[in-house]
Amino acid sequence: MSILYLVNRKKIWGTPTPEMKQEWPKVTIQLPIFNERYMIDRLLKAMTAMDYPAEKLQIQVLDDSTDSTKEVVANLVARYRAEGCNVQLLHRNDRSGFKAGALENGLQQASGDFLAVFDADFLPQPDWLKRVVPFFQDERVAFVQTRWGHLNNRYNFITHLIGMALDAHFVVEQTARAGSGLLMSFNGTAGMWRKVAVEEAGGWQGDTLTEDIDLSFRTEMAGWKYVYAPDIVVMSELPAQMDAFKKQQVRWVKGNFQVSKKLIWKLLRARIPFWTKFMGVIHLGMLFLPYAATLLVMILTFPVSLLIPKFLTLFGWTMLGSLGPVFLYSLAKTEFNPNWFKRIATLPFLTMMGIGISVNCTWGILTGFSSKSGVFERTPKYNIQDVHENWAKNSYSLPISPITAVELLMGTYILASSLFLFREHHFAFPVWQLISAVSFFMVAGASLFQSAERAIVISKQKAQSPSGLSN
Structure with a gap:
């Protein structure tokens, strides 16, 4: 692209x-x-x-x-x-x-x-x-x-x-x-x-x-x-809330795969150029598969390192896949930020967020393939712009997502895997694993921090008024 x-x-x-x-x-x-x-x-x-x-x-x-x-x-x-x-x-x-x-x-x-x-x-x-x-x-x-x-x-x-x-x-x-x-x-x-x-x-x-x-x-x-x-x-x-973003992403990913199931054969039979069909197929399903692929590689690295150590070299090449999104985001920032430092300063964190929500998006892929329409869960909107406004006071704010626990488990598992590989004198791929572990902790940590912030606000509001959250 x-x-x-x-x-x-x-x-x-x-x-x-x-x-x-x-x-x-x-x-x-x-x-x-x-x-x-x-x-x-x-x-x-x-x-x-x-x-x-x-x-x-x-x-x-x-x-x-x-x-x-x-x-x-x-x-x-x-x-x-x-x-x-x-x-x-x-x-x-x-x-x-x-x-x-x-x-x-x-x-x-x-x-x-x-x-x-x-x-x-x-x-x-x-x-x-x-x-x-x-x-x-x-x-x-x-x-x-x-x-x-x-x-x-x-x-x-x-x-x-x-x-x-x-x-x-x-x-x-x-x-x-x-x-x-x-x-x-x-x-x-x-x-x-x-x-x-x-x-x-x-x-x-x-x-x-x-x-x-x-x-x-x-x-x-x-x-x-x-x-x-x-x-x-x-x-x-x-x-403004990580769990609202997660909910939005699940809906988008799940819906995309539902459309893929619905239209893929019609697309392949449509009277349009082959290149258009090919890119249309990628648009409908393949764009979100890297989330699942990233998760799968991270899960398999540890058992593969024990059973077939030579395959770690092959797994290491998967790191190159991260360069595509980085270049994509950099191009987008160029449109609005001519200064090169401003263009690249936050790119690592954006890449890490993409890794960190892979559990969440993989869940969307699985439910998109296995279920019918489902419930359209809207993304809560808070009408906030000023940094001094508190999103947590809004009655539409969300409780913490259960996915957060899985993200913490993934981060812990990947961290342990990377430490094991370092001990076995593998160095290139474990560095990528460490970054991935931090990515899962970053996304889960944002959910935990905001959940605590929300709980404090709710507690204060209940103490002040029996009606609970503000209207």
Whole structure:
């Protein structure tokens, strides 16, 4: 992907929005939400501030909430409707199909020819619609994806690393795919769909946890095009809690493999170039397999060293696999940080986080292969940006993940293996194992530290009020 990015960067970045030569079409903004009482106010402020002909704009709040968000949303929608905004509230008492089900329900009642989708934590600029809609003058375009920016990437070390990882995806990987004409996934939010394309592809389907990848691949295999517009940025909130990040990653990995099971044979039979098929197969499944491969190598190193010591040399070559992600992340940072020191200073920690969450992501792979859709567990959003705001005071904060115990066991096992290999006068691979052990301890330690922080906050709040966490 890094090579494809370098070859195609100039094709994608700096591309101006086409001149609008037609009348502005009808647009529906869809806002799928579930228990987002901290986010909904600023979300609706951003949507109602859009610079677009009012008579051609519909805003749908697709609310599946089960907490006090329902009342908050109802009051806000009533207020904006009284002010003359075309805001429609569609509340469901069940979450059938989860986000896909909510979007499909909204699709049936959407008046717009084009459908913009935003998650609760995304805040587009007022000119977003007028910058995106003109791309659809090409009648072959099914969707336009814009780039995610970060409101809180400096909040803590976790948000900083997650922001870097997402930049690698949006800056390098998506640019490489778009510039090379490869299959590219819609990212679930901060994008717009042509309604006809969604309907022709079979609509939003809730049989996977990544309905965005599912729909985008179905439309592209049917012959539709897409546009990636990285110069149009929508700011959003990053998970500030390690366990929230873990939950998000499990859903993404599991959903990706569910889509792979669903579409892989259709992809292989699709009338598209072989190279496009090949890269599409990698996109659907192979991108996440390095997590499982990393874990497997670390587990097998100790028994292999006892039974077949010569194989350690072969295992040592697996260390070269880490250079690819490092180069990828470095390219992404180059886009925003010309200073070489700033580019490389945090790269080791990002690589270590990737190793540290391999247990978590491998669990996502296994459940993706072995189970059906499952429950769509949203990533909790806290509406925090300032470093002085405490995420742990938020009622959506999560308890510690059981995966943390496995991460600690893996770190201990790998540390013991590396010490044994050092004693046996093996030096190259044990160094990599030591780094991996520290990686597992780093990720597990973040969960433990934040869990303790959360427990202290909850204890103080219970002492002050019988109602518990803040509302």
